[in-house]
Amino acid sequence: AMTRDVLIVGGGTVGLSIGFELVRRGTPVTLFEKETAGRGTSYQAAGMLAPDAEIEFEERELYDFNRESLRRWPDFADRVEAASGQSVDYRDEGTLIVADDRDAAEALERLYEFQRDQGLDVEWLTGAEARDVEPFVAPSLAAAVYAPSDHQVDNRRLVGALRTAFKAEGGTLHEETPVEAVVPDEDVPAVRTAGGDRVGGTRVVVAAGVWSRELDGLTPDATPPVRPVKGQSLQLRSKRPFDLQHVIRGPEAYLAPKSDGRIVMGATSEEMGFDTTVTAGGLYDLLEGGWEVVPGIRDLPVDETWAGLRPASRDHAPLLGRSAAPGVLMATGHYRHGILLTPITAEEMARLIRTGETSDWLRPFSPRRFSDAKSPTRSA
Ligand code: FAD
Ligand code: GLY
Numbered sequence: 001a002m003t004r005d006v007l008i009v010g011g012g013t014v015g016l017s018i019g020f021e022l023v024r025r026g027t028p029v030t031l032f033e034k035e036t037a038g039r040g041t042s043y044q045a046a047g048m049l050a051p052d053a054e055i056e057f058e059e060r061e062l063y064d065f066n067r068e069s070l071r072r073w074p075d076f077a078d079r080v081e082a083a084s085g086q087s088v089d090y091r092d093e094g095t096l097i098v099a100d101d102r103d104a105a106e107a108l109e110r111l112y113e114f115q116r117d118q119g120l121d122v123e124w125l126t127g128a129e130a131r132d133v134e135p136f137v138a139p140s141l142a143a144a145v146y147a148p149s150d151h152q153v154d155n156r157r158l159v160g161a162l163r164t165a166f167k168a169e170g171g172t173l174h175e176e177t178p179v180e181a182v183v184p185d186e187d188v189p190a191v192r193t194a195g196g197d198r199v200g201g202t203r204v205v206v207a208a209g210v211w212s213r214e215l216d217g218l219t220p221d222a223t224p225p226v227r228p229v230k231g232q233s234l235q236l237r238s239k240r241p242f243d244l245q246h247v248i249r250g251p252e253a254y255l256a257p258k259s260d261g262r263i264v265m266g267a268t269s270e271e272m273g274f275d276t277t278v279t280a281g282g283l284y285d286l287l288e289g290g291w292e293v294v295p296g297i298r299d300l301p302v303d304e305t306w307a308g309l310r311p312a313s314r315d316h317a318p319l320l321g322r323s324a325a326p327g328v329l330m331a332t333g334h335y336r337h338g339i340l341l342t343p344i345t346a347e348e349m350a351r352l353i354r355t356g357e358t359s360d361w362l363r364p365f366s367p368r369r370f371s372d373a374k375s376p377t378r379s380a
Contacts, residue, residue: 005030005172006353007191007201009179009215011037013155013338014331015207016162017080017346018353023169024083027354030201031171032191034178034211038159041209042338044233044308046256046264047155049073049340052120052147053095053249056111057336061364062317063118066337068361069344073151076343080158083165089154089259095247096125096134097145100292104251105142112145122147134246136296152247154258155339181216182206182328189327192217203353204328210274210311212332221371222325226333228274228309231267232282235304238263242296252289255297263300265290267308276307310335319367320345321358329353330367 006022008015011033019029031037051058051066058066077090099105115122125133127141137144167173182204183190190200206212210228238244238261248255256264268282283305290297313319313333318341323330331349334341348362358366 001197002188002200003030004028005201006203006205007032007189007199008205008207009182009191010206010208010212011163011173011175012040012207012209013042013159013162013342014209014334014345015205016159016166017342018205018207018331018349019171020080020083020162020166020169021346021350022353023166023171025350025354027350029171030199031166031173032177032179032193033173033175036175037163037173041308041310042159043156044231044306045155045339046233046254046266047153047158047258047339048095048150048247048254048256049152050095050147050150050247051340052115052122052150053097054336055115055118055120057316059317060118065344065361065365066340069341070149070151072343072347076346077153080161080165083168084161086157086161086164088158088161090151091153091259092151093246094146094148095150095249096130096137097147097249098130098137098293099142099144100138100140100250101142107251108143108145115145120147121149134244134248136242136244136294137248138293138295141293150247152256153339154260154262158339158342179215182325183217184222184325184328186326205331205349205353206323206328207331209332210309212311212330218323218325218328222323222328224319224323224330224332224367225314225370226311226319229312229335230270230272230275230307231310232278232286232307233264233266233305234283234286234302236263236265236297236300237261237303239300242300244294248294250289250293252292253286255290255294262303263297274309276309278305278307282307311338314370318345318365320349320362320365321352321367323367324371
C-alpha cells in the first residue's frame with residue numbers, strides 16, 4: 001500500500017506527540033505500535049519535569065533544551081487536554097531536593113553552588129524551613145534545596161490523553177502491529193510490518209524508544225546507538241492524613257505524588273540490557289531511601305512494582321532529525337527526560353517534517369552526529 005501519510009514507528013510519548021502535532025496541522029499520519037500505545041517506557045516513568053534538579057547529569061546544551069521544553073509545557077498540556085477531553089495532571093508545586101545527613105548536605109551544597117553558578121532559580125533551606133514547605137519530610141533533614149520551577153505531570157494520563165488526542169485529530173493508529181523493517185527511500189520511504197505488509201509514505205519517523213536499534217533495513221551508520229538503562233520503581237497509594245504535595249528527591253530515591261493518590265517512587269539506574277526483573281535489592285534501596293526522607297510512607301500500601309528501560313544514546317542526549325537513511329527521521333534516545341522533552345520534540349519534529357527545515361533547537365541533536373565525518377561532535 002502507498003499512502004500520503006507520515007509513518008511513525010512507536011506509540012510512546014514521543015511518537016504519539018509528534019503524530020498529534022502533525023495531524024492537528026493537517027498532515028496525515030499513520031502510527032504503528034507493536035503492543036498498546038502508551039504502555040512502553042513512557043508508562044513506567046515518574047513524570048517529573050525537572051531540568052533544574054537533574055542539571056548535574058547534563059551538559060549546558062541539553063539543559064537549555066530541557067528548560068525550553070518546560071517553558072512550552074503549559075500550552076502543550078492545554079492543547080492535549082482540549083483535544084482529548086482528559087487531564088494530564090500538570091502540577092507546579094516545585095521540587096524539594098533533600099539531604100538526610102551531613103555527607104548528603106555537603107553533596108547538596110555542591111549541587112546548589114553549581115545551580116547558582118548556572119543562574120538557576122533555586123533556594124537553600126534548613127531542615128526546619130523544608131518542613132514549612134512540605135510537612136511530610138523527615139524532621140531530621142540536614143538541609144534542602146527548593147526548585148520552584150521544576151514541575152510534573154502524570155505520565156500515565158499523558159500517554160492516555162495523547163492517544164485519544166491523536167485519534168481525535170484524525171490520526172490513524174495501528175496497535176498490535178510491530179514494524180519489522182524500515183525501507184529507506186528519498187521519495188517513498190516505507191515500513192514492513194511483521195504481518196508482511198509493506199506501506200509507503202512521505203516520511204518514516206523512528207520513535208521506537210529503547211527498541212529503535214532493533215529495526216531491520218538500516219545501515220550501521222543510520223542505526224541509532226540507543227541502549228536500555230534499567231530503572232526499577234514502585235507505586236504507593238496515598239492514605240489520609242498522609243498528603244504529600246511536592247516531588248521529593250533524596251540521595252537514594254525520589255517520590256512523585258500524583259493528584260489521584262498514586263505516589264511513584266524511583267528509580268535505580270542499571271546497565272542490564274533488556275532485563276526488566278524487579279529485585280529485592282532494588283526495592284530495598286528505594287524503600288529505605290524513600291523512608292529516610294519521608295518516613296510517613298511506612299504505612300502506605302504498595303500498589304505496583306516495575307522496571308522500565310530508559311533509551312540512552314552514547315552522549316545521553318536525544319537523536320532528533322534526519323538520519324543517514326533517505327526519507328527516515330529519528331526521534332529517540334530521550335533517556336531520563338522523554339516526558340519533559342515531549343513538547344519541544346513534538347513541535348520541532350513536526351516543523352521539520354512539514355517544512356524540511358531543521359530549527360536551531362534541533363541542530364545540536366542531529367542523529368548523524370555519531371557517524372557523520374563532517375560533524376564528529378555534538379557542537380559541530
Ligand atoms: P516508549 O514510551 O518506550 O515508546 C516507544 C514505543 O515504541 C513503545 O510503545 C513500543 O512498544 C513501540 N515499539 C518499539 N518497537 C516497535 C516496533 N518495531 N514496531 C512498532 N512499535 C514499536 N522522563 C522524564 O522526563 N521525567 C521523568 O520523571 C522520568 N522518569 C523516568 C523513570 C524511569 C524509571 C524510566 C525508565 C524513565 C523515566 N523517564 C522520565 C524517561 C522517559 O520515560 C523516556 O525518555 C520516554 O518515555 C521515552 O519515550 P519514547 O516514546 O521514546 O519511548
Ligand atoms: N528522570 C528520572 C529517572 O530517569 O529516573
